[in-house]
Amino acid sequence: MATALAEGAVRSGVASEEQLLASARTEDTLAQLRQRIPGIRTTTSNSEVAEQADLLILGVKPQVMAAALADIRGSVRPQTLVVSIAAGVTLEQLAKPFKRGTRVVRVMPNTPCLIGKGAAAFSLGEHATKDDAKLVELLVSAVGEGYAVPEYQLDAVTGLSGSGPAYVYTAIEALTDAAVRVGLPRAVASQLAARTVAGAAEMVLSTGKHPAVLRDEVTSPGGTTAAGLAALEANGFRHALAEAVSAAESRSRELGESS
Ligand SMILES: NC(=O)C1=CN([C@@H]2O[C@H](COP(=O)(O)OP(=O)(O)OC[C@H]3O[C@@H](n4cnc5c(N)ncnc54)[C@H](O)[C@@H]3O)[C@@H](O)[C@H]2O)C=CC1
């Protein structure tokens, strides 16, 4: 995820490849990163990155955030903007190890950032400025769309758009399997399933119509769609999605509480 943001930083002109400095625990990970971003400088020292950064992106898992913060707490300069993409880790937890007044921002991106189609939301910490908001907006806009939200909404964002691509991949896989069951070749079924999801999403975004209106436009009286929709409702489709978002939102809060 952090690699996608680094690529976005280059694309949006926030930084050149040569201005980027990244750390990871192993030289193997860093070698892979250098293949993606040839000009990037790399190190296995988190504190070396922290000492030099103007914009410091923390892209570790929530479970190792405390250790990563401990590595860098003495090295972050007062003028550095600290941005975390970790699920659940709060602005308060992010700011705590640093000197009072350190500017922190929490961002929740998603993997479609890798192809410039991400959906991200972010919240500013107490000391972050309007210019910081503009910078973060620029960064996330380079990899998709960014929305400013109050921090209390970020776990819900995680449950929806952070984890959401995985729900949609599961839906595409299930639709493909179902189409194979009723006779379509898998290669065609998988393309049709993915394009149906992409096309329907694009209809919502480009027409601005309520999804229910768009659904009604597909649904002929006594037709196939009404039959399909009735089967979805009978099998708890909406409830399953609601439970997925809710479980992921709770897990995000839990991850924050335990890190
Ligand atoms: N994968 C996703 O869809 C999304 C992930 N996130 C968040 O992004 C963060 C990273 O997730 P991914 O990119 O999926 O994981 P990842 O495993 O691909 O990346 C984590 C990186 O952290 C490095 N690392 C591990 N321990 C370290 C340490 N002590 N110091 C420095 N580097 C260390 C690893 O080498 C690895 O390169 C997580 O906090 C996650 O909650 C946020 C939105 C979406």
Ligand SMILES: O=C(O)[C@@H]1CCC=N1
């Ligand atoms: O599964 C996770 O915890 C991360 C956060 C959002 C998407 N992936």
